[in-house]
Amino acid sequence: MNINIQSNIIPKMQMPSVASAPSRNALVELVLLTIVIGLFTWFLVLPKKADLKIRTVAYDEVKKNYESIAGDVSTLKELNLKLENNKENIQKLDEALPLRERTVVTQLLFSKIAQTSGVVVGDINIASPGDEVAAGNKELIKNPYAPQRKLKILPVNISVNGTMSQLLDLIKKLEDYGRLMDITSITMSVEQENKLDLRLNLNTYYFPPQ
Amino acid sequence: MLPALLVKLLVVVLVAVVGYYGWLFFKINRTEKNIVNTQGEVTRVKQELVNVSNRGEIYTRQAQLMELNKLIDSHPYWSNVFPAIAKVTLKKAAYSNMVVNNDGTATISVTVPTLEDVDRYLQVFDMADVSGNFSDLKVGAFHKSQEGDGISYKFDVRLKFNPVLLKYNNLAE
Numbered sequence: 001m002n003i004n005i006q007s008n009i010i011p012k013m014q015m016p017s018v019a020s021a022p023s024r025n026a027l028v029e030l031v032l033l034t035i036v037i038g039l040f041t042w043f044l045v046l047p048k049k050a051d052l053k054i055r056t057v058a059y060d061e062v063k064k065n066y067e068s069i070a071g072d073v074s075t076l077k078e079l080n081l082k083l084e085n086n087k088e089n090i091q092k093l094d095e096a097l098p099l100r101e102r103t104v105v106t107q108l109l110f111s112k113i114a115q116t117s118g119v120v121v122g123d124i125n126i127a128s129p130g131d132e133v134a135a136g137n138k139e140l141i142k143n144p145y146a147p148q149r150k151l152k153i154l155p156v157n158i159s160v161n162g163t164m165s166q167l168l169d170l171i172k173k174l175e176d177y178g179r180l181m182d183i184t185s186i187t188m189s190v191e192q193e194n195k196l197d198l199r200l201n202l203n204t205y206y207f208p209p210q
Numbered sequence: 211m212l213p214a215l216l217v218k219l220l221v222v223v224l225v226a227v228v229g230y231y232g233w234l235f236f237k238i239n240r241t242e243k244n245i246v247n248t249q250g251e252v253t254r255v256k257q258e259l260v261n262v263s264n265r266g267e268i269y270t271r272q273a274q275l276m277e278l279n280k281l282i283d284s285h286p287y288w289s290n291v292f293p294a295i296a297k298v299t300l301k302k303a304a305y306s307n308m309v310v311n312n313d314g315t316a317t318i319s320v321t322v323p324t325l326e327d328v329d330r331y332l333q334v335f336d337m338a339d340v341s342g343n344f345s346d347l348k349v350g351a352f353h354k355s356q357e358g359d360g361i362s363y364k365f366d367v368r369l370k371f372n373p374v375l376l377k378y379n380n381l382a383e
Contacts, residue, residue: 045227055242062245066248077262083271187309207274
């Protein structure tokens with residue numbers, strides 16, 4: 001049996017147009033990609049970037065701290081080397097400004113200076129350093145450089161008798177001596193022909209533990 | 211055609227963003243590692259700092275030296291003052307008593323043979339080149355005294371001297 005199908009009976013299939021479908025897909029892809037990029041950037045990239053910035057700042061600080069301490073170590077090592085190579089200068093430093101005061105030593109020192117000038121010593125009066133431990137400080141013996149120190153003034157009064165040139169020589173010796181002494185006042189009076197009395201008030205210093 | 215091209219472009223952008231994210235990830239890890247390493251170094255150098263021998267002595271010497279330098283800056287040189295006083299003193303004048311203080315004041319007992327010499331003695335201090343170092347001279351009461359065959363006049367003088375004279379290398383001219 002022959003069936004004749006009329007071509008007009010079959011409904012025409014509605015096929016999408018070749019030109020419009022890819023274009024629509026592309027638009028969808030465009031939108032999706034934009035959203036993905038936006039979300040990725042907003043939720044992942046930007047926080048990560050901020051995190052990197054924070055860590056970079058932290059690293060810079062740690063690095064700066066390291067460089068500073070390393071610099072200190074290097075300076076200390078240099079200073080230590082200088083300290084070991086300058087024992088003579090350290091002795092002079094200790095003579096000029098002792099780290100501890102022994103009144104007896106200071107008394108002997110003034111007597112020696114006065115004698116070398118040829119004057120006759122009347123009196124050398126050194127103020128008491130108060131309740132400082134003069135010897136046998138256990139902490140200081142254990143670690144002589146650990147404590148904090150503070151400059152202290154030790155007032156001294158000297159009375160001598162001699163000729164003008166001897167007295168001037170004494171003053172010159174005191175001002176140039178290795179132990180630092182600052183004369184604060186000078187009283188000179190004629191005792192007899194060519195003989196003068198001299199009274200000196202002076203300050204000498206030391207640098208003991210606080 | 212244009213949307214397809216834009217899609218390709220966005221794909222490239224996405225790849226670049228992902229790449230950038232990967233780089234950030236890598237960079238953060240590396241920075242973190244650097245922080246840990248540097249902190250380790252900090253601990254090491256801190257320990258080294260504590261272990262530097264003579265550290266206590268170095269600090270003490272530094273402080274001692276600083277104090278000494280300050281003291282040396284203000285150290286008075288009295289031997290500059292006496293030649294300066296002698297230079298402005300009349301040859302006929304004699305000093306029997308002298309008190310000089312480091313604040314720049316002096317009291318001197320002067321003896322001269324005549325009253326004219328008292329005036330001459332004072333005139334010296336009116337000279338411009340002298341008043342730079344010695345000024346504000348005040349004279350106390352005169353005493354006429356007999357010493358042996360001669361007569362002399364004694365008086366006390368209070369004056370100010372330039373404290374710069376006490377500084378090193380400032381010798382009076």
